[in-house]
Amino acid sequence: MNLQITGHHLEVTPAIHDYVTGKLERVTRHFDSVIDVAVILSVEKLKQKAEVTVHLSGKDVHVEAIEEDLYAAIDVLADKLDRQIQKHKEIQKDHHRGQKIGHNI
Template sequence: MNLNITGHHIEVTPAIRDYVSSKLDRVIRHFDNVTSVAVILSVEKLRQKAEVTLHVRGKDIFVESDDADLYAAIDAMADKLDRQVQKYKQKQAEHNHDALKHQVPEA
């Protein structure tokens, strides 16, 4: 998995980088097909914004969150991403189950 963390109007310190990667590791444990992750951290006046694009086979999952505190924005982003990944994984499992159900048995 390729992890890219960038900052707009903010310096990405090693502490922030470690915090983001630990939060994303928790999400990515649920799903093996992640090819790359792009995280953008930005500051707009008094709002701290965190956004992530997760590239999986056949789809890109995008989540953004903002808060007055950067760490709270990262936490909210990770929670949203976790829900999106679980939803996508559930859809994939249902799709595969339906495909198996509709196969014609051999005679």
Template sequence: MNLNITGHHVEVTPAIREYVKGKLERVLRHFDQVTSSHVILSVEKLQQKAEVTLHVKGKDIFADATDADLYAAIDLVADKLDRQVVKHKEKVSNHTHDNKRQPAE
């Protein structure tokens, strides 16, 4: 998986980079068909914002979160992504099972 982390008005330190990688690995345990991900960390006045876009086959999954603390914003966005990825995985698995046809008699 290709991981791209960008900081707008915030320096992406190695500690922040490792924290984001750890949170995304937790999300990817549920669904391993993610081709790339783009993380944008930004500061707007007193609010820290984290945005993540996951590129999966046939769909892009986007989530964002805002908090006073950057690490808390990363936690929130990871939780949102986790729920969305599980929902997408269930849709994909249900869709493939519905297509199986009964043999003709």
């Protein structure tokens, strides 16, 4: 997994880098075919914004979160991303999509 963390109007400190890396490890535990992860942290007036784009095999997942605290935005981002990845994983596992329930062929 390639991880790229960039900051817009803020410096990405080692503490922030470690925090983001720790939060995103949860994603790779659920889904092991993650190719690239690009994280953008930015400050817009009083709002802290965290965005992530995860490149999976066959799909890109983009999630963003805006909070008053950067660490809170990273937490919300990680939760949203985790739900999206699990949803994508379930769709891939579902081999019977398109069949109606109750119709046996």
